[in-house]
Amino acid sequence: MTIPTRLQYMEQGSLLSDSAMISDVVKLETGKIALVLDQTIFYPQGGGQPYDQGTIQNSDGSAQFLVDEVRFKEGIVYHIGTITAGSFKVYEKVILAVNKERRLLNSRNHTAGHIIDCALYDLGMTLKPASGYHFPEGPYIEYYGTMEEKERAELINKLQVAVNNIIEKALPIHIALVTLEELKRLAKFVPDYIPADKPSRAMTIEGYPSIPCGGTHVQNTHDVKQMTIEKISNKKGNLRVSYSLAHK
Numbered sequence: 001m002t003i004p005t006r007l008q009y010m011e012q013g014s015l016l017s018d019s020a021m022i023s024d025v026v027k028l029e030t031g032k033i034a035l036v037l038d039q040t041i042f043y044p045q046g047g048g049q050p051y052d053q054g055t056i057q058n059s060d061g062s063a064q065f066l067v068d069e070v071r072f073k074e075g076i077v078y079h080i081g082t083i084t085a086g087s088f089k090v091y092e093k094v095i096l097a098v099n100k101e102r103r104l105l106n107s108r109n110h111t112a113g114h115i116i117d118c119a120l121y122d123l124g125m126t127l128k129p130a131s132g133y134h135f136p137e138g139p140y141i142e143y144y145g146t147m148e149e150k151e152r153a154e155l156i157n158k159l160q161v162a163v164n165n166i167i168e169k170a171l172p173i174h175i176a177l178v179t180l181e182e183l184k185r186l187a188k189f190v191p192d193y194i195p196a197d198k199p200s201r202a203m204t205i206e207g208y209p210s211i212p213c214g215g216t217h218v219q220n221t222h223d224v225k226q227m228t229i230e231k232i233s234n235k236k237g238n239l240r241v242s243y244s245l246a247h248k
Contacts, residue, residue: 002023002024002036002076003023003038004075004076005023005036005037005038005039005040005075005076005077006038006039006040007039007040007077008039008040008041009040009041009042009043009216010177010201010214011175011177012041013107013175013216013217014219015041016041016097016098016100016103017041017095017096017097017098018039018041018095018096019093019094019095019096020037020038020039020040020093020094020096021037021038021039021091021092021093021094022035022036022037022038022088022089022090022091022092022094023036023037023038023090024036024090025088025089025090026078028080032068032080032081032082033065033080033081033082033083034078034079034080035056035065035078035079035081035088035094036076036077036078036079037077037079037094037096040070040077040079040096041096041098042054042067042070042077042079042096042098043070043098043103043106043215043216044070044071044072044077044078045069045070045071045072046072046214047110047132047134047213047214047215048110048113048131048132048133048134048135048215049106049109049110049134049135049215049216050102050106050134050135050136051069051070051071052067052070052098052099052102052103052106053067053068053069053070053098053099053102054067054096054097054098054099055067055096055097056079056088056094056095056096056097057094057095057097058086058088058092058093058094058095059093059094059095062085062086063083063085063086063087063088064083064084064085064086065079065081065082065083065084065088065094066081066082066084067079067080067081068080068081068082069081103216104218105136105245106134106136106215106216107215107216107217107218108218108223108224108225108245109134109135109136109139109245110132110134110213110215110216110217111173111217111218111221111223111224112134112139112224112227112243112245113132113134113139113140113141113243114203114205114211114213114217115163115166115167115205115221115224115227116141116159116163116229116241116243117129117141117208117211118166118205118208119159119162119163119165119166120159120162121188121208121209122162122165122166123155123158123159123162126188127143127144127145127239128143128144128145128189129141129142129143129144129189129211130142130143130144130238131238134215138242138244139242139243139244139245140240140241140242140243141240141241141243142235142238142239142240142241143238143239143241144237144238144239145237145238145239146234146237146238146239147232147234147239152232152233152234152239155232156229156231156232159229159232159241160228160229163227163229164227166205166221167221167222167224167225167226167227168222169221169222170220170221170222171205171206171207171220171221172205172206172219172220173203173204173205173206173217173218173219173220173221174202174203174204174206175201175202175203175204175217176201176202176204177199177200177201177202178199178200178201178202179199179200180194180195180196180200182200182202183200183202183210183212186202186204186209186210187202187209187210187211187212188209189212190212191212194212200212201213201214203215203217205221224245225245225246226245226246227243227244227245227246228243228244228245228246229241229242229243230242230243230244
């Protein structure tokens with residue numbers, strides 16, 4: 001029985017290289033290989049954020065593995081990709097390296113989504129989050145409920161000003177593992193699906209209520225750089241705030 005993978009990115013989101021031990025080597029029907037490790041710094045796709053990519057190699061570099069995608073299932077993280085040199089075996093120590101540029105872009109996009117949450121808070125709006133899509137192509141945040149066209153038109157400029165203000169302040173971003181009860185005290189909204197029998201993860205932009213979040217984030221709000229509120233629309237009973245980031 002494979003032991004659940006220790007998720008290092010949950011506590012050390014800025015860690016981009018580290019070591020681990022191989023727990024299993026799985027041959028997939030697609031022809032690719034999935035490496036299962038005792039611990040990982042690779043973020044698996046989930047929570048509206050894309051998976052990390054990067055490399056895994058053995059201690060002397062004679063075996064090389066290209067990580068194309070990362071998936072999480074029943075407590076296990078699967079690093080899916082291709083062996084480009086040598087071979088790997090169970091219990092072997094390996095070195096992990098996450099693609100820095102991809103991780104940073106995904107972290108910027110994810111943090112940007114929560115900056116919108118905080119900007120709405122500054123505007124005195126208590127919209128309940130429904131979902132988030134933090135991919136580079138067309139990211140957005142959705143909230144329960146809808147708005148009339150006139151309200152949306154008035155909100156977009158106000159929201160842009162509030163977002164810019166938060167980014168310019170370079171507010172520190174804190175990540176902490178807390179109990180469910182603590183999370184309920186720190187956050188304005190806590191989804192019903194968060195379990196009570198294990199630690200919850202709170203993401204906090206300093207000065208604002210915490211947000212339940214398992215994704216990766218930048219160190220402070222200024223690291224998001226330039227952000228544009230593209231449009232605010234009604235989508236299937238939800239209010240969607242679409243945004244984009246400057247490339248650098």
